[in-house]
Amino acid sequence: MKYDFNRIIDRRNTRSYKWDQSEKLFGDKEILPLWVADMDFASPPAVQEAILRRVQSGIYGYSVSGDSYKAAIAGWYRRRHDWEIQEEWISDSPGIVTSLSLSVELFSQPGDQVIVQSPVYYPFYDVIRMNDRKVAVNPLKLEAGRYVMDYAQLEELMAGGAKLLLLCNPHNPGGRVWEREELLRLGELCLRYGVTVISDEIHCDMIMPGHKHIPFASLSPELSDITLTTLAATKTFNLPGLQTSYIVTSSPELKQKFDYKIKTLSLHMSAFFSPEAVEAAYNEGEEWLDELILHINGNAHYAISYLAGHLPQVKPMQLEATYLLWIDCRALGLDADGLKQLMYREAKVAFNEGSVFGLEGQGHLRINLACPRSVLVEALERFTGAAAAYVTR
Numbered sequence: 001m002k003y004d005f006n007r008i009i010d011r012r013n014t015r016s017y018k019w020d021q022s023e024k025l026f027g028d029k030e031i032l033p034l035w036v037a038d039m040d041f042a043s044p045p046a047v048q049e050a051i052l053r054r055v056q057s058g059i060y061g062y063s064v065s066g067d068s069y070k071a072a073i074a075g076w077y078r079r080r081h082d083w084e085i086q087e088e089w090i091s092d093s094p095g096i097v098t099s100l101s102l103s104v105e106l107f108s109q110p111g112d113q114v115i116v117q118s119p120v121y122y123p124f125y126d127v128i129r130m131n132d133r134k135v136a137v138n139p140l141k142l143e144a145g146r147y148v149m150d151y152a153q154l155e156e157l158m159a160g161g162a163k164l165l166l167l168c169n170p171h172n173p174g175g176r177v178w179e180r181e182e183l184l185r186l187g188e189l190c191l192r193y194g195v196t197v198i199s200d201e202i203h204c205d206m207i208m209p210g211h212k213h214i215p216f217a218s219l220s221p222e223l224s225d226i227t228l229t230t231l232a233a234t235k236t237f238n239l240p241g242l243q244t245s246y247i248v249t250s251s252p253e254l255k256q257k258f259d260y261k262i263k264t265l266s267l268h269m270s271a272f273f274s275p276e277a278v279e280a281a282y283n284e285g286e287e288w289l290d291e292l293i294l295h296i297n298g299n300a301h302y303a304i305s306y307l308a309g310h311l312p313q314v315k316p317m318q319l320e321a322t323y324l325l326w327i328d329c330r331a332l333g334l335d336a337d338g339l340k341q342l343m344y345r346e347a348k349v350a351f352n353e354g355s356v357f358g359l360e361g362q363g364h365l366r367i368n369l370a371c372p373r374s375v376l377v378e379a380l381e382r383f384t385g386a387a388a389a390y391v392t393r
């Protein structure tokens with residue numbers, strides 16, 4: 001391995017959202033944070049060098065992203081995901097959640113139903129409710145320990161008038177890589193009922209060996225034209241602090257509305273550091289990413305077998321994508337407060353508490369595996385040690 005993902009980089013006192021808030025959020029600064037989705041790894045060297053070049057220029061003026069930036073994005077999806085994106089389909093946005101929120105505002109009306117598949121990344125609910133729309137939940141079903149979509153219920157929601165769907169592809173939490181047939185079936189329903197799809201594919205690059213991400217918009221020209229895909233290099237290359245993302249849509253109508261809104265809010269100016277960083281990541285970060293995926297996959301296997309050996313009551317879901325392991329802790333018999341007590345007071349670890357992802361997340365925890373193995377080992381030891389008391393009670 002060329003890159004060392006087991007090196008500890010001390011992130012305390014770096015204004016880190018994850019590492020510098022344990023006391024404020026959980027009441028104890030010794031709590032080991034494996035929650036919010038950023039990684040404890042340095043970005044690829046080429047990205048660091050690109051940012052350093054920008055820092056060293058000394059003048060931080062208004063900037064443009066340049067033609068090579070969009071070419072780097074298009075090249076990435078062609079190479080990694082067999083998806084042909086035209087550069088005119090791309091627009092920048094400061095963040096995925098920003099794009100989701102603007103899309104809800106643009107492509108639905110106040111009071112409309114917007115479909116999500118629960119449990120799901122919690123800002124999906126926020127952007128619907130805070131825009132005065134209604135959340136139309138299509139709970140995912142568990143089949144053989146994997147989440148699958150409930151098409152009958154989806155069709156009911158669409159027939160009932162829901163015209164917008166927030167798709168999470170791959171899915172967070174749970175890490176499902178939706179397969180071609182599953183997405184096609186979903187797509188058929190969307191076409192039949194005139195539903196616009198906002199496909200959040202931020203986790204598309206973190207795909208475990210043996211699985212393949214299918215961009216929803218790549219399924220057919222018809223589906224491409226009803227889809228706005230939200231994407232970023234930030235999850236893949238650990239750049240979320242750069243606050244940069246983009247949307248892709250082949251629909252001139254969706255694109256024009258999105259661009260107009262971005263301009264209205266004056267969010268269209270290019271950020272100073274991000275285009276060069278994103279370009280470097282896509283053009284020179286591939287080998288780094290391939291090694292990172294092996295590290296994450298190794299951490300997932302380690303955690304799954306550690307839990308099987310030390311706390312078999314807790315059931316982890318097989319990780320197909322993302323670096324976020326979803327574990328079913330219902331056998332511990334704890335409600336949300338009980339799980340928090342176990343994590344923060346007894347085990348001194350912070351995972352994400354599952355009910356924030358929706359009703360179906362109750363009794364679950366989400367563990368961020370993007371850390372050196374030794375940090376994961378420590379967290380699992382703390383957690384299983386403290387949880388043991390509940391299974392023997």
Ligand SMILES: Cc1ncc(COP(=O)(O)O)c(C=O)c1O
Pocket residue numbers: 037094095096097098121168172200202203232234240244245
């Ligand atoms: C599904 C999903 N979408 C969006 C985001 C965040 O994107 P951004 O920071 O660009 O708003 C995350 C972060 O974990 C995520 O899991």
